[in-house]
Amino acid sequence: MPEFQTSPGMRDILPPESARWRRFVSVFAEVAEGAGYGQVISPLLEDLGVFQRIGDATDVVTKEMYDFVDKGGRHIALRPELTASVCRAFVQHRPLTPWKVWYTGSQFRYEKPQRGRYRQFDQVGIEVLGADDPYLDVEVIALGWEFFQRLGLRRVDLLVNSLGEPDDRARYVEALRAHFSANLDALSPESRVTLEKNPLRVLDSKREQDAPVVAAAPRIADFYGAEASAHFAKVLEGLSALGIPFHVDARLVRGLDYYRRTTFEFQGATLDSAQNALGGGGRYDGLVESLGGPPTHGVGFAIGLDRTLIACDDEGVFEPPSTAVDVFVVDTTGGLEALRLTGELRAAGIRCDRAYESRSMKSQMKSADRSRAPLALIVGTDELAAGTVVVRPLRAERSDTDAPPAAGQYSIDRHDLIDHLKKALP
């Protein structure tokens, strides 16, 4: 074991997986920018208070934040999520509304790591600030759905719910508290603790013991006022109009307290229930205000890279992209010619690699094969003297084992090489 390794819950993303990450983000950028969303790049660090406004009943804020006092005495936190940062940026810069933005980046939560759950994790997401249209909720959900489709995922379930207006929600929480308190004996000890802090979360319990009491709990739908009912009905109408399959899950409550009215979650059907949330979001009217801004509507979602990529693996879609170069230069004259040639080729936009340390031709050809380049360019003493280069197609089936080793290759004048390659390469 090396002396130094990554901290718990932190990882290195190496090639070729790193190329897949980059493409993941670029696919998301295409979806978002194709709908008029611009990218926000916000700092990794924020004043601790920005996140404390999210709510003091959420573990993300109370137990899981990386925070410290900087050299200037400021109390700083590594961002545990991005919605609060976006809202802070909105309050600070006051852009025109509706403000439609997308983002990507690392977030930090001090949790015990598991598969699909890391202390530094990446998300992509969108937020829209300053519009109350229920069809906007639908647009936001549809963009998330579209993104999963583009990745090739087919086994993603969309769950939607409404938490009602703040008043509705407050009355519902009281009803829940009453219900669970009356059935305290039947609840698991863990849920009794949860009940004290946040009765909504008890609905989320995965313990079998809690199932009967949870099933008998009051339904949020019975507490909607006229406004919330109308908004939710329009959301469902819009989803149906777009042909996006969904089901309403009255027990869907999200972990962050700021959600109101619409909430939704994308679940990977191939994942175990413990870590099956690929992404989620909802409407959070009121968050901007709590950060010192004007009353502002907000809606958005975030999608986790790790879990979504695990789902892609499970479904066998969105493979890592090939990072192969176009040609591989083999130089048996000492390497200076390879240095010149790769420089010229790269300047001409031809992607190329080479071998080093003056290895044998056999060894260099082996490297060429491994590089997955379609062509090898071979320069030996004869070619160097004659001003030519041998072009050898690689990766072809060499079924004819009796053919001479050099079959299929050809020599070309050094001056014609770049033009020739530009035509020969796909």
Place this chain on the structure above:
RNA sequence: GUGACCGUAGCUCAGUAGGCAGAGCACCAGUUUGUGGUACUGGACGUCGCGGGUUCGAUUCCCGUCGGUCACCCCA
């Protein structure tokens, strides 16, 4: 934070009732004096996660610790 299981080569894993550390794959080289897939031959690679204890002797037994996986919790 709680609980269970696991840490031996770059990777996947054997193994030792406590006595010089193993395989397959991968890597390097040769068989092939200028040519990549197969085959054969050879080579390099380990503080057996770390620290302490017991012992003549510990990778093996005991304790601790760090790391990983899984479940709870939480969430992406």
